[in-house]
Amino acid sequence: MSGGVDSSVAAALLAEQGYDVIGLSMQLYDQSEQHRRFGGCCTLEDLHDARRVAAAIGIPHYILNLERQFDTHVVSNFVREYAAGRTPLPCAHCNSDLKFAALAERARGLGADRIATGHYARVECDEAAGRYRLLRGLDPAKDQSYFLFSLTQDQLGRAQFPVGGIEKTEVRARARQLGLAVADKPDSQEICFVPDHDYASFVARQAPEVRRGGPIVDEQGRVLGGHAGLHHFTVGQRKGLGLSRSSTGAPMYVVALRPAGREVVVGPRPSLERTRLVSTGVNWIDEAPRAWRPASVQIRHRHAAAPARVRALDDGRAEVEFDEPQIAVAPGQAAVFYDGDAVLGGGWIDAA
């Protein structure tokens, strides 16, 4: 229970359905330092909200200290990825390595059979195939299955997403009906622990060594300018390059980040186009296809999954070929493979 409306309503719905519900919230970092170091997720205020909701729906509520695990699995990884010139996806790590790992394990120790969250996604048991299926949330605008691709069959088997089958407007309506104080609380931001969306400053505070500049070069290796650290950039970025239009002729985009030479490689928009990618650390929810199989592939949260074909490679890798070129395929983000609403699997974009 994050203190937001989704997990609040999720808990309320389960209690209403007669489940014996235990409310758990995670304390993820030292609250006394929140203003200096962290953004708006799971602040004391949110924990108070969660507690008030639990009291209102009549379930016990506890705050678990998972600071150490959050730092290991989410924050450190986020910082390391940015420092390496990649664009991390901490929410996915938080789900598979924290909520459905350490938190679920604690819950099991308390006698809980299942763990429910306020995610917009659905889980189904495909009895014929003997496996669980992960589906997009019913509300397409709110779907969060992209962030859940790394859940294993075991994790999916114990997961429950009570709001995945309803629309956000209905979730808010239910919250109002139940008289929950969080009914109109704004949605949380994508990367909750970074204050003001200022990833670069956050990364630089956590890992001061990233503040090392380097050259901005074009695809032919010509130096066009300089930069103050790779962590300021992400593939597809146009703003903040400090290059004048007159010197480059056309708008320039970040097309690659090369940590070895600390180079930011820029090029015109067509240079961002990719028709192929390889992902690593792939988790298959459906059967891993050894031969090419058609799929629609989503390469970032707000990306409309694009028609493609996908096949499993060795060493937990997968290869994707898009029907049409895609823009801004950023290493570190996830490539998630769908068949309609069903998540076939997904992995971390390595090279494009």
Added chain:
Amino acid sequence: MPVANPNSRIYFDYNATTPLSPGAIEAVTATMRDQFGNASSVHRFGQQAKARLDEARSEVAALAGADPSEIVFTSGGTEADNFAIRGAADAAEPTGRRHLVASAIEHEAVLNTLRALARRGWAVTLLPVDQSGIVDPARLRDAITSETSLVSVMHANNEIGTIQPIAELAAIAREHGALMHTDAVQSGGKLPLDARALGVDLLSLSAHKFNGPKGAGALFVRRGTRMLPILTGGKHERNRRAGTENVPAIAGMGVAAAEARGKLAAESVRLAALRDRLETGVLAAVPGTAVNGDPARRVPNTTNISFDRVEAESLLIALDLEGIAVSTGSACSSGTLEPSHVLRAMGLPPHRTQNSLRFSLGLFSTAAEVDRLLEVLPGLVEKLRGLTRRPQPARTSS
């Protein structure tokens, strides 16, 4: 199976707070109903309220071995500790004696008050404790100087119940011309208290730790002790604590103090027997357990036990879901759990400081409750140990 009926819940957290005795409830409600007057008023309404205040002052003085004129009522233990330290420090400031000494295992009410003074330029020395949580008086001799204006060492510790050699420490403080304060919040009503015999100048009490209401506490201020008020305003409490007295709560404190004093001897014996039944029962039934603190020099109602390979946080929650309330040391306002500064100061290794539970008993505790705990605890520990997270290679995207 979680307990559905809250009345069947078992409460082993008396060091956090206690349920009110029926007599204290009656005193609070009767005062609210019948003596609403302002104790400073001249008329009969005021006189009646003042009479309740005077009765309570006598009872609290008797509990502390003090004269009624030496009792200043406060809003609770935290204010009493703040008043003791800030009031003594403010009075000592012009003398230039700007050094304070306390033990490393004090309650936050003392530690954070000292930190606030340290930020104002005061020198603060924290005395270490030994493995059983006791301050060696020789350490005070080493630390105290002619600059020291106040020594503050708690009488009994809230987490482990260990009793400090206050009389010896007070004698050392007096030799050096320093005031001696003891936070007796956890010993008031549990141990015989005699402020004179202890030789202290200042002693803090809190009503809700001995079956009185929240919102009332007291500071014993030995006659002649130079103190400045920390709350300024009207001439209440002999000019030492401004603000209209919380007469209902103080009346409840008075009754609770009288009751506690009346049955202290018998309750000590009864609670020590219950506590020992709990402690030996846990040690026998759960492997990998150890008691923290001093086995002999401690208050009769408290035991603090470390459980190897179990996160105390999870065990506390599992017990609560079984209807049994315990604690992991001092309660924190956010409801989250931090490693204990007390156990750390005792030099215990992390697996003991992070995995300890405090069981504290009191007025309504029974042998049947202890036996219920002993029935469910071994199974819960076993289950949690079975799930202790195996180290897994962290999945990364790089």
